[in-house]
Amino acid sequence: MKPLSSASSDLSPPAISVKDVSVYYGDVHALEHVDLDIAPGRICGLIGMNGSGKSTLFKSIMGLVKPDAGTVSISGGTPAQARSNGLISYVPQSEDVDWTFPISVREVAMTGRYGHQNFMRRPRKADKEAVAHALEQVELTDLADRQIGRLSGGQRKRAFVARGIAQDADVLLLDEPFAGVDKKSEATIIRLLISLAAEGKTILISTHDLGSLGTFCDEAVLLMRTVLMHDLPGEVLRPRVLARAFGMDVLDGQVVP
Numbered sequence: 001m002k003p004l005s006s007a008s009s010d011l012s013p014p015a016i017s018v019k020d021v022s023v024y025y026g027d028v029h030a031l032e033h034v035d036l037d038i039a040p041g042r043i044c045g046l047i048g049m050n051g052s053g054k055s056t057l058f059k060s061i062m063g064l065v066k067p068d069a070g071t072v073s074i075s076g077g078t079p080a081q082a083r084s085n086g087l088i089s090y091v092p093q094s095e096d097v098d099w100t101f102p103i104s105v106r107e108v109a110m111t112g113r114y115g116h117q118n119f120m121r122r123p124r125k126a127d128k129e130a131v132a133h134a135l136e137q138v139e140l141t142d143l144a145d146r147q148i149g150r151l152s153g154g155q156r157k158r159a160f161v162a163r164g165i166a167q168d169a170d171v172l173l174l175d176e177p178f179a180g181v182d183k184k185s186e187a188t189i190i191r192l193l194i195s196l197a198a199e200g201k202t203i204l205i206s207t208h209d210l211g212s213l214g215t216f217c218d219e220a221v222l223l224m225r226t227v228l229m230h231d232l233p234g235e236v237l238r239p240r241v242l243a244r245a246f247g248m249d250v251l252d253g254q255v256v257p
């Protein structure tokens, strides 16, 4: 496991940099003064109880929610620049996806190639090869032509991970990719994340599965509207820290909603 390094080298900016970000939904203070730097090539686990602001943080990093205060940068640029340059990919929570949309698994993965295509968006050989490779990696080649809604929970998550791989994004955000997912899909996703990080990709992943987090993350962040702790997983996952953050909601290493 790599040691925690909050700062990147002087030459390269952090892959993800969140500076004093606050987000309000009316009178709900979802995030307050969040500071977080993640260096390139790291896998960072994001934990926090329900409503602690994890999804809001992802959406702020993606530029889908505009912070009321503070700034976000992705490899030194704005989230909008990162999105239009295909630098960042997002696996949203299942509830945020319209599963009835008439799009196949292959087409979902192909949306990751939009940044590589011209305005006509006609897939070229390189796009088709990247998608085929991504589907193979997530073990969905056999289901490539199936409508996305006709997949299991784990297969749906893997389809979105395939989109990120096909996109060749530098930064991957995964919002609870293990929720409702079988152990095989979870193991496939974890294996892929480790190999993507070894290639230099940066990964921020939220999960309620605290047991698995310690096995593959380089660092962990405990969020409760603000960053309570950012350290090695072994430090953040200490029972005393978790008991303070989650109260009675930690049972056998699992956060119970």
Ligand SMILES: Nc1ncnc2c1ncn2[C@@H]1O[C@H](COP(=O)(O)OP(=O)(O)OP(=O)(O)O)[C@@H](O)[C@H]1O
Binding pocket: 025, 028, 029, 030, 048, 049, 050, 051, 052, 053, 054, 055, 056, 057
């Ligand atoms: N669109 C919205 N409008 C109003 N309030 C919102 C909205 N989205 C989130 N909230 C509120 O903001 C706070 C943070 O929500 P968020 O979804 O970011 O938390 P979370 O940590 O992802 O939760 P969970 O673990 O349940 O997914 C909560 O109090 C939530 O009720």
